[in-house]
Amino acid sequence: MPETNTINVTHQTGKYMLHVGADILSDLPKFLEDIDAVGPVGIITNGKVNDLFGTALREGLKAAGIVTRTILIPDGEKFKTLASAEQVMSALIAQGMERSGTIITLGGGVTTDLGGFVASILYRGIKLVHIPTTLLAMVDAAVGGKTGVNHVSGKNLIGSFYQPELVVMDVNTLTSLDQRDLVSGYAEMLKMGAIRDREYLDLLVARMDELLNSSGTAKWIQVISRSCELKAEVVEADEKEVDLRRILNFGHTLGHAIETTLGYGQIRHGEAVILGMYGAGWLSNQVGQLSQAEWDELSGILVKIPIPIALYDLDIDAVEQATRVDKKVANSKLHFVLLKELGTAETQADIPVLMIKLAVEAVKRAWKETP
Ligand SMILES: NC(=O)c1ccc[n+]([C@@H]2O[C@H](COP(=O)([O-])OP(=O)(O)OC[C@H]3O[C@@H](n4cnc5c(N)ncnc54)[C@H](O)[C@@H]3O)[C@@H](O)[C@H]2O)c1
Structure with a gap:
């Protein structure tokens, strides 16, 4: 069994744990318990990633008594926009997301950037968990607390610094990557x-x-x-x-x-x-x-x-x-x-x-x- 590495990341207002391992998505309920994720859980992902990992993730959480809602965003950089962020927030509000809730981003850098941005502004900030599923999102987008969306004038011009409370990287998700x-x-x-x-x-x-x-x-x-x-x-x-x-x-x-x-x-x-x-x-x-x-x-x-x-x-x-x-x-x-x-x-x-x-x-x- 390959090892799981845990990195403790500290930042201005706190710290969080970043886990890197193989087949560790099944440990998510335990990781969520560690951060006291007690409210509603919204999963932000796209159709492709949802088809690959969504069901297993939701079932694992359900078995641990955690009910989730899933918000699908269209796949692609051109959808990393303020308009998409607004649609995601409308869906989360309509589905009963609360300030005590948690947003899980499941996907590549487009999803972690957009979902992180939503978590940073919805109700002035709710708990954020990143589950990056591309190599780029694992080593870059999901680490460091930059969130954002693009503007017609350039990339990532609108955004925030907002740190996650947990990052879980399951290297097995890389198998399906282009x-x-x-x-x-x-x-x-x-x-x-x-x-x-x-x-x-x-x-x-x-x-x-x-x-x-x-x-x-x-x-x-x-x-x-x-x-x-x-x-x-x-x-x-x-x-x-x-x-x-x-x-x-x-x-x-x-x-x-x-x-x-x-x-x-x-x-x-x-x-x-x-x-x-x-x-x-x-x-x-x-x-x-x-x-x-x-x-x-x-x-x-x-x-x-x-x-x-x-x-x-x-x-x-x-x-x-x-x-x-x-x-x-x-x-x-x-x-x-x-x-x-x-x-x-x-x-x-x-x-x-x-x-x-x-x-x-x-x-x-x-x-x-x-x-
Ligand atoms: N916030 C930051 O610090 C930071 C740093 C670097 C990059 N970024 C941003 O990250 C984005 C790029 O990220 P990206 O390269 O992950 O792009 P992406 O999110 O568009 O993902 C690339 C493609 O892979 C698919 N995918 C995701 N996981 C998969 C999996 N496990 N198997 C098969 N397909 C999968 C996605 O649906 C998409 O089609 C850019 O928007 C960039 O600005 C942000």
């Missing part, structure tokens, strides 16, 4: 290694083939746990992203901009982060921070990750324009996260527009054809 979604989550783990832990980066690279291509799920427990620990450390030090937490955006400034330029649904979030890390790594080397040897190493790793993307007609000016949305969020300054060396990152404000365009061009050159 290969592109596995790669997407793997990219976020690589990012954690690149910015915080060189040894972890080396481990992920050494195990790339096994992680992405072999069957079995126990292999995920150790690497997911380490990624969550690293993210939790950063969030504990700077929950509201005043300073240190910005480093988590390594690869995201250009990644988000490429995602917006290509259009939601064209590229996975983590795939965009791979492209963004390439651009930010290239910049780190150009401004004289990341050594040539380490840039060669990083770029070699990134281009090896299998992503079916060809950028031959990517509009470089449009990508640069799209980076400016992040500027509004950060007091008129575009904080680029650059690497000093593999395993250490720092933010740098106001990179010249020309350099940003050149970085996008470097990305475009590296992915001009589908591998």
Whole structure:
């Protein structure tokens, strides 16, 4: 039986436990008891994830005397909107959700972001439990307390900082995940290694083939746990992203901009982060921070990750324009996260527009054809 890892995460107003294991969804009733989840329980999920895991989850809870309501949201990034959040809240209110209740999000990052946002504003905040079922949501979206929805002007522009009371990651749920979604989550783990832990980066690279291509799920427990620990450390030090937490955006400034330029649904979030890390790594080397040897190493790793993307007609000016949305969020300054060396990152404000365009061009050159 593979081990279950439990990580204690502390934040400004409390702490919670994050469990990572195989086949641990059956322990949910006990975990809910630990957090005194006594009121009504609303499960927010989408049709696909509900078909995969909803029945077993509800039956396990029912057997423990916990009655649930399930609210289905449509599948896809384009539904991560204020309008969807309002519909979910209307359904929860109509179904008798109370302030003492608990919201469980069951799904990928779209669901944990949207459901977390709803939990943070419904009745001015109710208990939140995340059950992330994609690798990306496990290592990133469900850890750290950022919730939100998209606006037509850009991703995640509306949201809140709202911490869950419990996070349960069952690696067995990853079995049904699309290969592109596995790669997407793997990219976020690589990012954690690149910015915080060189040894972890080396481990992920050494195990790339096994992680992405072999069957079995126990292999995920150790690497997911380490990624969550690293993210939790950063969030504990700077929950509201005043300073240190910005480093988590390594690869995201250009990644988000490429995602917006290509259009939601064209590229996975983590795939965009791979492209963004390439651009930010290239910049780190150009401004004289990341050594040539380490840039060669990083770029070699990134281009090896299998992503079916060809950028031959990517509009470089449009990508640069799209980076400016992040500027509004950060007091008129575009904080680029650059690497000093593999395993250490720092933010740098106001990179010249020309350099940003050149970085996008470097990305475009590296992915001009589908591998
Ligand atoms: N809050 C944060 O800190 C944070 C961090 C990173 C990303 N995000 C957000 O996360 C979102 C991306 O998350 P994602 O990549 O998980 O996308 P997603 O939620 O759209 O999930 C990807 C696809 O996988 C399906 N799915 C989910 N679990 C599955 C399973 N076990 N088996 C088969 N299919 C499954 C989903 O229905 C969906 O079709 C973006 O909106 C991004 O902005 C948030």
